[in-house]
Amino acid sequence: MTDKKVKSVFKQGAISSEFIGESIAKHQTKTSIGAHNIFLGQVRADVIDGKTVSAIEYTAYEDMANQKFHEIREAAFEKFNLTCMHIYHSLGMVKAGEICLFVFVSSPRRKVVFEALEYIVEEIKAHVPVFGKEIFEDDTHQWKVNN
Amino acid sequence: MTDKKVKSVFKQGAISSEFIGESIAKHQTKTSIGAHNIFLGQVRADVIDGKTVSAIEYTAYEDMANQKFHEIREAAFEKFNLTCMHIYHSLGMVKAGEICLFVFVSSPRRKVVFEALEYIVEEIKAHVPVFGKEIFEDDTHQWKVNN
Amino acid sequence: MKITVKYFGMIAETTQCEEEIIDFSGNFISDFLKILHSKYPELKNKGFQVAQNQELVSLETGVTGGEIALLPPFAGG
Amino acid sequence: MKITVKYFGMIAETTQCEEEIIDFSGNFISDFLKILHSKYPELKNKGFQVAQNQELVSLETGVTGGEIALLPPFAGG
Numbered sequence A, B: 001m002t003d004k005k006v007k008s009v010f011k012q013g014a015i016s017s018e019f020i021g022e023s024i025a026k027h028q029t030k031t032s033i034g035a036h037n038i039f040l041g042q043v044r045a046d047v048i049d050g051k052t053v054s055a056i057e058y059t060a061y062e063d064m065a066n067q068k069f070h071e072i073r074e075a076a077f078e079k080f081n082l083t084c085m086h087i088y089h090s091l092g093m094v095k096a097g098e099i100c101l102f103v104f105v106s107s108p109r110r111k112v113v114f115e116a117l118e119y120i121v122e123e124i125k126a127h128v129p130v131f132g133k134e135i136f137e138d139d140t141h142q143w144k145v146n147n
Numbered sequence C, D: 001m002k003i004t005v006k007y008f009g010m011i012a013e014t015t016q017c018e019e020e021i022i023d024f025s026g027n028f029i030s031d032f033l034k035i036l037h038s039k040y041p042e043l044k045n046k047g048f049q050v051a052q053n054q055e056l057v058s059l060e061t062g063v064t065g066g067e068i069a070l071l072p073p074f075a076g077g
Helices: A015-027 A064-078 A110-127 B017-028 B062-080 B112-129 C009-015 C029-039 C039-047 D009-014 D029-039 D041-044
Strands: A008-014 A033-042 A051-060 A084-095 A100-109 A130-136 A142-143 B010-012 B036-044 B049-060 B086-096 B099-107 B129-135 B141-142 C002-007 C019-023 C050-051 C055-057 C066-071 D002-007 D021-025 D049-052 D055-057 D066-071
Touching: A008 A064, A015 A033, A015 A084, A015 A100, A015 B036, A015 D002, A033 A110, A033 B017, A033 B112, A051 B086, A051 C002, A064 A110, A084 A110, A084 B010, A100 A110, A100 B062, A110 B036, A110 B112, A110 D066, A130 C039, B010 B062, B017 B036, B017 B086, B036 B062, B036 B112, B049 C039, B062 B086, B086 B112, B129 C009, C002 C009, C009 C039, C009 C066, C019 C029, C029 C039, C029 C066, D002 D009, D009 D041, D029 D041, D029 D049, D029 D066
Parallel strands: A008 A084, B010 B086, C002 C066, D002 D066
Antiparallel strands: A033 A100, A033 B036, A051 A084, A051 A130, A084 A100, A130 A142, B036 B099, B049 B086, B049 B129, B086 B099, B129 B141, C002 C019, C050 C055, C050 C066, D002 D021, D049 D055, D049 D066
């Protein structure tokens, strides 16, 4: 499965709502699809010890991360009857309120998309080497850890 | 719970990808949100006895349907820690490939949005009096039934 | 009492109207359906639920007046 | 053999570099980490996983050369 071409999932900066809208539009010619499910991760302005997160700066071990994304993708296509799957993750600065993760799955039937989307998002959170520096308004920072 | 104002969930015709993109954009000021989950129902060009579905014409018992949507909404807010919830359903003609249902939930945490979205979509499918006439390319039709 | 009857989807196709007013003097939903069945014999072959004033009811529910709707299988989404 | 070592996130903050080349003559990942721990004593207090040539490995894995990366907790999404 690792022989197939591995394309990059990363985009510099936030993922825009226009980009998401356009991705949806592109699927309207695929008339075997009956259900889409979309997950969006958005940067929260968490307040920690009285300081507010203003942005997260994402870095990644890019080669390994793209390989992991590819493996997750292949595993999901094997487990679930999906017509399409798209994953995008931000690198660099993403401000609070902006979108840093966009996962989009489509299938003829709805049950499939619910299961597949949750599987993919949990796999990404657990296995992809992406790192997040939570930057506070006073320019101090802490390192984000997925739960 | 039925005392609160009941607003209409229905939109005439298909739900556009631009509308969905704009809905996402509106949530970028809500910086307590960490996760969005979106379900889109798309009309399938199913082939039945050699004839292809070209569109579905939706009708509804509108007052009862809006009341049911409202009850589903209230129940979901009670069960799940949601920041926002939006539901839109088409009435009238929706062509194959176009979107007829848009359900959008947002929460600080991802686990919540997965559970809530599936709950809401299943409730809509089971309890909302919306009817669908599947129109074939030769202008004959059959009535859609949710499974 | 006067009942506003509403028909939807494949049921409206059978009755060839979406709404009518029927004068009714019985007690139960089952009595009311007898009238509809005799007016529209084809209804017997159709699956539908009955709502009275926007709440689903059973055959044993009393008719309270207002609005009765015949709802074919739901197809939302 | 020459090993390219990569550091990320809070680990790169500790080592104050993102990549370096270390000449290594031992056998296991555990041996390799001893070298890093003596060079960067603060690493002992940090949680990280080790990847060799993009695959997670354990302390008992043999060092095969190429690329070793120190990965702090993941924070994707």
